[in-house]
Amino acid sequence: MTEVYSYRAEIGANWKLFIDAFAEFYHAPILHMKQAVKDEADKLAGYGYEALHYDLQPPHSMISSWGGMAPPKDLNMVKPIERVLRSGLFGPWDQPDIDGLADDQLPTALNPTGFHSWGQDSFEFFPNMTLLVWKPGWYLTYAYWPTAVDKHIFEASLYFVPPKNARERLAQELAAVTFKEYALQDANTLEATQTMIGTRTVTEFPLCDQELLLRHLHKTVGDYVKEYRDASAN
Numbered sequence: 001m002t003e004v005y006s007y008r009a010e011i012g013a014n015w016k017l018f019i020d021a022f023a024e025f026y027h028a029p030i031l032h033m034k035q036a037v038k039d040e041a042d043k044l045a046g047y048g049y050e051a052l053h054y055d056l057q058p059p060h061s062m063i064s065s066w067g068g069m070a071p072p073k074d075l076n077m078v079k080p081i082e083r084v085l086r087s088g089l090f091g092p093w094d095q096p097d098i099d100g101l102a103d104d105q106l107p108t109a110l111n112p113t114g115f116h117s118w119g120q121d122s123f124e125f126f127p128n129m130t131l132l133v134w135k136p137g138w139y140l141t142y143a144y145w146p147t148a149v150d151k152h153i154f155e156a157s158l159y160f161v162p163p164k165n166a167r168e169r170l171a172q173e174l175a176a177v178t179f180k181e182y183a184l185q186d187a188n189t190l191e192a193t194q195t196m197i198g199t200r201t202v203t204e205f206p207l208c209d210q211e212l213l214l215r216h217l218h219k220t221v222g223d224y225v226k227e228y229r230d231a232s233a234n
């Protein structure tokens with residue numbers, strides 16, 4: 001997967017807040033699907049969300065999720081440009097041939113529950129890297145580089161097999177620009193969260209069961225900081 005699209009941006013939020021947003025997917029039907037066709041957005045909002053699987057391998061972790069249907073079950077669910085280019089947020093609809101894998105075969109680490117409508121697995125490599133593999137046969141990496149307590153550089157790269165023709169190239173480009181739009185939606189809410197935290201009015205966040213990976217991240221960071229402080233004190 002040598003065809004790469006990359007984005008880099010300074011985000012006005014602590015690096016951990018951005019990881020928090022990518023370590024759970026239940027915000028997606030509410031925050032992101034507002035952009036979908038209205039009937040589809042309303043339907044998804046009504047479903048609610050639960051992940052398929054969580055795995056903690058300290059200090060790392062992963063979450064497995066459904067979703068990411070490509071192509072969609074009903075073509076009316078998506079916008080005209082997606083129908084024309086056969087692509088969208090979840091990637092190009094036509095699965096590429098991948099060396100070493102038979103059709104529909106996955107590398108052993110993926111879709112640990114063997115769920116029929118599995119969509120993506122997200123691996124959080126402590127401290128600052130995410131690897132997100134999508135069912136349609138491509139993947140994303142994120143890196144988070146803290147520059148201040150309330151700022152970081154966010155880098156995202158999308159990896160595809162090289163396109164064989166102009167249509168495949170356009171399908172990849174649509175996935176890449178759609179991804180950017182969704183990342184902006186995430187960044188927007190996170191900068192708002194940072195502003196709220198910065199006031200120190202709110203000092204505690206209740207985390208639900210689905211935020212298992214968030215609890216793991218913050219516990220691990222706390223342990224690292226404590227270890228450093230203890231060592232510095234000696």
Ligand SMILES: [Fe+2]
Nearest residue numbers: 021028032186
């Ligand atoms: Fe998001």
